[in-house]
Amino acid sequence: MRILIIEDDTDASAAMSKGLEDAGHETERADDGLAGLNAARGGKFDVLVVDRMMPKLNGVQVVEALRREGDQTPVLFLSALGEVGDRVDGLKAGGDDYLVKPYAFAELIARVEALSRRRETGSVNTVLKVGDLEMDLIGRSVHRAGQEIDLQPREFQLLEFLMRHANQSVTRTMLLEKVWEYHFDPQTNVIDVHISRLRSKIDKGFPRAMLQTVRGAGYRLEA
Amino acid sequence: MRLASIFRTTAFRLTLLFLALFAASAAAFLAYIYLATANEVSRQADGEVRRELSSLQTVYSQGGVDALNMAIIERSVGERPFLYLLMNADGSVISGNIAETPVEPKTSPEAKAAFSVRQTDPDGAIMHRSAWGRQTRLESGELLFVGSDIGESKGYVTRLLRAIEGASVLVIILGLAGGVLISRNVSRSMSGLNAVVAQVEAGDLHARAKVRGVGDEYDELAGGLNAMLDRLERLMGGLRHAGDAIAHDLRSPLTRLRARLEAALIEVDKGEVDPTRALEQALEDADGVLKTFNAVLAISRLQAAGAPDQAVFDPAELGGDVADLYGPVCEEKEIDFKAEFARGLSIRGNREFLAQALSNLLDNAIKYTPHGGAVMLRVRPRSSGEIEFSVTDTGPGVAEADRARVVQRFVRLDNSRNQPGVGLGLSLVAAVAEAHGGRLELAEGPGSFEGSGPGLRAALVFPPAG
Numbered sequence: 056m057r058i059l060i061i062e063d064d065t066d067a068s069a070a071m072s073k074g075l076e077d078a079g080h081e082t083e084r085a086d087d088g089l090a091g092l093n094a095a096r097g098g099k100f101d102v103l104v105v106d107r108m109m110p111k112l113n114g115v116q117v118v119e120a121l122r123r124e125g126d127q128t129p130v131l132f133l134s135a136l137g138e139v140g141d142r143v144d145g146l147k148a149g150g151d152d153y154l155v156k157p158y159a160f161a162e163l164i165a166r167v168e169a170l171s172r173r174r175e176t177g178s179v180n181t182v183l184k185v186g187d188l189e190m191d192l193i194g195r196s197v198h199r200a201g202q203e204i205d206l207q208p209r210e211f212q213l214l215e216f217l218m219r220h221a222n223q224s225v226t227r228t229m230l231l232e233k234v235w236e237y238h239f240d241p242q243t244n245v246i247d248v249h250i251s252r253l254r255s256k257i258d259k260g261f262p263r264a265m266l267q268t269v270r271g272a273g274y275r276l277e278a
Numbered sequence: 279m280r281l282a283s284i285f286r287t288t289a290f291r292l293t294l295l296f297l298a299l300f301a302a303s304a305a306a307f308l309a310y311i312y313l314a315t316a317n318e319v320s321r322q323a324d325g326e327v328r329r330e331l332s333s334l335q336t337v338y339s340q341g342g343v344d345a346l347n348m349a350i351i352e353r354s355v356g357e358r359p360f361l362y363l364l365m366n367a368d369g370s371v372i373s374g375n376i377a378e379t380p381v382e383p384k385t386s387p388e389a390k391a392a393f394s395v396r397q398t399d400p401d402g403a404i405m406h407r408s409a410w411g412r413q414t415r416l417e418s419g420e421l422l423f424v425g426s427d428i429g430e431s432k433g434y435v436t437r438l439l440r441a442i443e444g445a446s447v448l449v450i451i452l453g454l455a456g457g458v459l460i461s462r463n464v465s466r467s468m469s470g471l472n473a474v475v476a477q478v479e480a481g482d483l484h485a486r487a488k489v490r491g492v493g494d495e496y497d498e499l500a501g502g503l504n505a506m507l508d509r510l511e512r513l514m515g516g517l518r519h520a521g522d523a524i525a526h527d528l529r530s531p532l533t534r535l536r537a538r539l540e541a542a543l544i545e546v547d548k549g550e551v552d553p554t555r556a557l558e559q560a561l562e563d564a565d566g567v568l569k570t571f572n573a574v575l576a577i578s579r580l581q582a583a584g585a586p587d588q589a590v591f592d593p594a595e596l597g598g599d600v601a602d603l604y605g606p607v608c609e610e611k612e613i614d615f616k617a618e619f620a621r622g623l624s625i626r627g628n629r630e631f632l633a634q635a636l637s638n639l640l641d642n643a644i645k646y647t648p649h650g651g652a653v654m655l656r657v658r659p660r661s662s663g664e665i666e667f668s669v670t671d672t673g674p675g676v677a678e679a680d681r682a683r684v685v686q687r688f689v690r691l692d693n694s695r696n697q698p699g700v701g702l703g704l705s706l707v708a709a710v711a712e713a714h715g716g717r718l719e720l721a722e723g724p725g726s727f728e729g730s731g732p733g734l735r736a737a738l739v740f741p742p743a744g
Contacts, residue, residue, distance in 0.1 A: 140586055157568060159565075235603060237603075237630065237633055239630065239633075241603075242638065242703060243641050243644065245606075245607050248606045248607045249603075249606055251610070252606050
């Protein structure tokens with residue numbers, strides 16, 4: 056995947072670039088908003104990682120300019136501003152996700168990968184398929200290897216998110232944000248409990264466990 | 279205040295504008311009166327002259343020139359005599375009380391004229407009075423002129439005109455003086471406010487405008503300015519306090535992190551510890567510092583600026599969401615979890631912060647409740663109309679003496695030392711409650727039972743929306 060990092064803190068962008076390249080992606084870096092906008096205009100990137108506060112053009116202006124020009128490349132905003140209002144502003148400007156500094160690499164990589172996947176599966180599917188797992192979004196039913204699995208509404212949403220990001224790591228924070236729509240860190244690992252319940256429903260009695268724990272990152276649903 | 283600066287004030291300019299409008303309309307009004315009056319005077323005089331002329335013609339047609347001559351001589355000495363002149367056809371005077379006809383040429387058969395007559399008043403002063411007259415030719419060829427003195431009526435108009443002139447001068451002088459006076463008054467009220475603004479600009483947030491108590495718009499402005507400054511000062515104070523608190527609160531975890539890193543460096547040097555393990559530990563510690571930082575920042579912001587983005591919503595929905603998140607956690611720990619929500623209530627607040635507060639209370643309850651215990655989440659109205667979210671557990675509870683203390687930052691009771699956490703959970707809950715005009719109440723739970731309890735009942739109490 057080709058990723059453009061627009062960030063004026065060069066130490067931070069060098070570290071980010073190394074982290075993403077270690078995870079198997081190609082990266083380019085721009086040190087200010089204007090250079091970033093020009094680099095992004097080619098449209099050759101799969102994901103843009105954009106810092107909010109930069110000289111010349113700030114991140115929000117860069118993304119607004121790109122969106123006005125019809126560029127729909129997924130954008131992950133990075134920001135030291137973590138208030139609810141700041142996040143809403145970033146998403147309104149055309150950002151697709153928002154990550155507050157400082158962040159763990161695992162979190163950054165998981166979110167960047169989730170964004171690129173979103174574009175690939177932009178079409179409207181009514182049935183999701185991962186391996187022998189099948190989810191009917193209209194009938195609200197789930198089958199694994201033809202066997203019906205009974206899920207609570209929230210478990211259904213959780214599994215839907217995991218299936219949409221199959222074979223990718225998703226972090227606990229991402230799940231809490233996207234499935235429960237909360238942006239705070241609960242003290243206990245509530246997500247782990249929900250995952251283990253879901254796991255007992257979709258993996259129990261099957262020869263292969265699909266829902267894997269990724270050490271230091273989160274979870275991954277493997278086909 | 280200098281005059282030049284008075285001229286620049288809005289009040290003075292408005293006065294001038296008003297004065298100009300007033301003067302223009304007064305002038306138009308008076309000009310109309312003048313024209314109407316002057317016209318009326320001339321018309322009246324002409325009517326009188328014509329009546330006199332026709333009366334004399336009647337005398338002439340009955341008695342001829344001699345009778346006319348007699349009549350003119352008689353009438354010339356009357357109370358308010360007309361001006362008469364009877365002339366031969368060549369213009370030579372036969373009789374009359376004026377020396378010559380003002381008509382040009384003097385022998386005009388039909389003419390009218392405005393003219394002036396010289397008169398000597400009883401004091402001997404010579405006056406020119408304006409007059410109006412008509413001349414006509416008699417059948418026998420003589421010329422008869424009759425005029426009327428309109429000086430008196432005209433004088434009235436002239437006096438009126440002079441009075442108007444005087445009055446306008448007076449109006450302008452009074453208006454200007456009034457304008458200066460009003461501007462000075464307004465400027466004095468404004469300069470008090472301006473002084474306060476200048477003081478604040480110079481950095482003195484304690485400056486306040488004087489409210490005179492007369493309830494006018496300046497008092498209103500001063501009151502508004504003062505309220506704004508009060509709020510500003512409170513916010514600034516809050517932020518300064520928040521900064522101090524964050525610096526204070528982060529010093530200890532950072533010190534701890536630093537000490538651990540230093541110890542790890544020595545241990546790795548000696549080969550006692552695996553470097554990867556040491557780095558992982560350091561990362562974990564750094565995450566802990568970040569968590570602390572975020573919590574302290576959130577508490578400080580709530581205390582300084584209140585809860586942002588408030589909306590009205592149903593508390594039962596919020597309770598349901600949080601119960602949905604924590605129910606499985608209880609189940610896994612074999613804790614009996616019950617949730618009970620009253621319907622039809624509404625509350626105003628920041629959903630995210632309220633969810634976080636409830637989640638902290640549930641976290642605590644689950645953390646301290648032993649296996650086989652129970653946790654209950656309840657949303658209900660109080661008889662006072664307030665809305666209560668309560669979390670009750672069957673854990674050890676908090677002794678009454680410690681209840682006020684556990685809400686403070688970084689306070690951890692002895693029996694919680696072996697539990698994860700840094701002692702900010704309840705502080706955040708209390709800050710969220712206060713930022714919404716509510717409060718956190720801690721009380722004893724359901725009581726002791728078979729060696730457990732007495733439990734804790736934590737209640738978030740909020741005013742209803744509306």
